[in-house]
Amino acid sequence: MKALLIHGGSGSFNSPEEYSNHRKGVREAVESGFSVLAGKRSALEGVLSAIKLMEENPTFNCGRGSVLTLKGNIEMDAAIMDSDLNAGAVAGLKDVLHPIEVAKSIMEQTDHVLLSGEGLEEFVKIMGFQRDKDLLVPHRLKQWEENTAKSKNGELKRFGRAAEIAARSGCYYSTVGAVAIDDTGKLVAATSTGGMTMKAFGRIGDCPILGAGTYANNYGAISATGHGEKIMKLTLCRLVGFYMERYPAQKAVDLAIEEARCFDCECGLIALDRFGNIGIGYTAKDMSWAYIKEGKEAVVF
Ligand code: ASP
Numbered sequence: 001m002k003a004l005l006i007h008g009g010s011g012s013f014n015s016p017e018e019y020s021n022h023r024k025g026v027r028e029a030v031e032s033g034f035s036v037l038a039g040k041r042s043a044l045e046g047v048l049s050a051i052k053l054m055e056e057n058p059t060f061n062c063g064r065g066s067v068l069t070l071k072g073n074i075e076m077d078a079a080i081m082d083s084d085l086n087a088g089a090v091a092g093l094k095d096v097l098h099p100i101e102v103a104k105s106i107m108e109q110t111d112h113v114l115l116s117g118e119g120l121e122e123f124v125k126i127m128g129f130q131r132d133k134d135l136l137v138p139h140r141l142k143q144w145e146e147n148t149a150k151s152k153n154g155e156l157k158r159f160g161r162a163a164e165i166a167a168r169s170g171c172y173y174s175t176v177g178a179v180a181i182d183d184t185g186k187l188v189a190a191t192s193t194g195g196m197t198m199k200a201f202g203r204i205g206d207c208p209i210l211g212a213g214t215y216a217n218n219y220g221a222i223s224a225t226g227h228g229e230k231i232m233k234l235t236l237c238r239l240v241g242f243y244m245e246r247y248p249a250q251k252a253v254d255l256a257i258e259e260a261r262c263f264d265c266e267c268g269l270i271a272l273d274r275f276g277n278i279g280i281g282y283t284a285k286d287m288s289w290a291y292i293k294e295g296k297e298a299v300v301f
Contacts, residue, residue, distance in 0.1 A: 001276040004034045004043075004180040005291035006050050008060055010225045010268035010284035011172035018172055021059040022288035027300045029053045030290040033178065038294075043180035043188040044082065044104075051078075051100045051190050054176040058137040061174035063097050065137050066194025068144040069201045070151070074135050076194050077207040078103045079114075079214040083187040083221065083274075089208035091116040096124060097132040100192045103208070105129075114208055147198045171197065172286065175207065177214070177223025179272045187272060189214050189221035189237070196228060206231035211238035219274055220244040220252070226267025226284055234263060240271050240279070249279030257281040 008026045013019040029050040037046025055063025066074045078099035079089035088107025091114060093099045105127055106115055115123055124131075175193035191207045191214040199205070205228030206213035213224045215237035222237040231237075236256055243252030249271040260267050261283050268282035270289060280289055290300040 002034075002037055002182055002294040003272060003276045003278065003291065004030055004037050004046050004050060004178065005270050005272055005278050005280070006030050006033065006176065006178040006289065007223065007225055007268060007270045008054065008176055008288035009172060009174035010266070010282050010287040011174075012285040013172050022172075022174070023300055025054060025057050025059045026288050026290040027298060030292055030298055030300070033180070034292040034298075037180055037182060041182055043182040043186045046180045046182070047080070047178040047188045047190045048100060048104065050178045051176060051192050052098050055098050055100065055192055058139070059174065060176050061194045062176050062192040063099065064132075064135045065140065065174070066135055067140055067197035068136070069203070070198050071201045072144060073201060074194055075201060076192070077205050078190070078192040079208040079210065080104050080107055080188065080190040081210060081214055081216040081221075083185075083216050083218050085217065087113050087210055089114040089210065089214070090120055091204040091208045092202065093120060093124070095131045095133055095135065096129050097135065100190055102127075102129055103190070113210065116204065143197060151198070173225060175225045177225060177270060179216075179221035179223055179270055181221070181272050181274070181276050185274065187216050187221040187274065189216040189223050191223045191225075205229075206236075211235045213237060215241050217241050220249060220271055222269060222271040224267055224269050225287070226282075227265055230260070230263060230265035231267055234259060234265060236260060236265075236267065236269065240269060244271065244273045248275070249273040249277040251279075253279035253281040257283060
């Protein structure tokens with residue numbers, strides 16, 4: 001059984017163009033990722049290929065296209081985890097096009113799970129990851145300038161309610177995630193993001209926190225998107241994993257979404273269980289997603 005399910009973030013689409021860019025982006029990523037999954041017979045390779053393509057696509061809030069912090073720089077979070085509980089994650093990564101590759105390298109080359117700060121910088125250097133100073137794209141700069149104007153007139157506060165303000169102004173977050181299963185039954189989950197727009201520098205979101213924004217175990221693989229602080233408090237992905245011990249992916253996601261709704265958590269979830277069943281749910285107004293199951297055409301939101 002082979003399947004790949006991906007998301008391209010949640011929130012509220014602001015224009016038909018934003019909607020169609022996301023639709024196109026997730027279709028391309030799921031098709032490319034699934035062909036790698038099928039060819040190399042590896043869930044890990046399939047997930048990586050889909051995420052990397054989205055990290056290169058300026059539509060998405062990860063890699064090239066990441067949002068800016070309040071201070072005007074890019075700090076990215078990413079995580080990868082498989083059903084054998086192998087995992088790697090990065091927090092606050094700067095100037096690397098593919099944070100997911102660094103997370104994978106932490107998973108495979110170290111005894112650790114999550115690196116940040118100076119240690120992460122040194123790891124990136126030692127492992128020879130190429131630096132990319134060109135991750136900022138024009139529409140993100142424009143968004144930052146508009147938000148900076150808001151912060152000057154007091155609408156946006158440092159360490160304040162950036163997420164609520166973004167939600168009120170109808171923002172689409174565009175974080176990316178992928179979950180896959182291969183013929184050996186291996187499940188893999190991965191998530192990559194520039195985080196919340198106008199976040200405080202140094203802020204770490206849910207994405208690299210295992211169980212919060214990314215999780216995998218014998219029962220399934222899960223990736224989240226949305227308001228990271230609330231996702232973390234609910235350990236939303238672990239919750240879906242827990243429900244998948246008893247229920248198929250869709251029911252597990254539905255139950256977790258119910259909890260998220262009670263906590264007023266704007267979010268989205270994708271999950272694959274050990275039988276290859278798919279679960280998709282969100283409390284946000286919109287979420288972009290796409291999946292391919294073996295022998296079937298791509299299904300795109
Ligand atoms: N969950 C991400 C974060 O809070 C943002 C997103 O999903 O768009 O960093």
